[in-house]
Every structure is written in C-alpha cells, then in structure tokens.
Amino acid sequence: MPKFLKDTAIMLLDSGVESYLLALYGMSIPTLRKLHKPESKQAPVVGLYGAAAELLVKACLVQAQGIKSM
Numbered sequence: 001m002p003k004f005l006k007d008t009a010i011m012l013l014d015s016g017v018e019s020y021l022l023a024l025y026g027m028s029i030p031t032l033r034k035l036h037k038p039e040s041k042q043a044p045v046v047g048l049y050g051a052a053a054e055l056l057v058k059a060c061l062v063q064a065q066g067i068k069s070m
Contacts, residue, residue: 009063016055023048 005013026045035041061069 006063006066008067009059012055012059012062016052016059019048019052019055023052 023045026048027042031041058070
C-alpha cells in the first residue's frame with residue numbers, strides 16, 4: 001500500500017488525537033478537590049481541546065506545504 005502522508009504529518013495527527021482523547025478522559029473524571037471558582041473546572045480540558053486542534057491544523061499545513069510551514 002502506498003504511503004500518502006508525510007512522517008511529520010502522521011506524527012502530528014497522532015499527537016492531536018491523543019490530546020483529544022486525554023481531554024475526553026478529563027471530562028469524565030470527577031473533581032477530587034474543592035475549586036475556588038467552579039467556572040474553572042473545565043479549563044484544563046478546554047486547553048487540551050485547543051492543543052488538539054492546533055496539532056491537527058499543523059498536520060494539515062505540514063502535509064500541504066512541508067515542515068517549513070510550521
């Protein structure tokens with residue numbers, strides 16, 4: 001089977017998916033400590049979603065324009 005994706009793009013896609021899965025797991029884990037601000041409960045999860053989105057966009061850029069696009 002021919003290889004269509006660049007190695008760097010594959011690495012970035014894998015990292016983005018792993019970050020996304022970590023965020024999903026983080027949403028399902030109950031909070032064990034009292035939070036000062038209840039609004040900040042999901043802040044780490046939202047950060048992981050942002051990191052996943054960034055990695056996936058970078059993978060598309062690397063595939064289209066090469067490593068110099070990062």
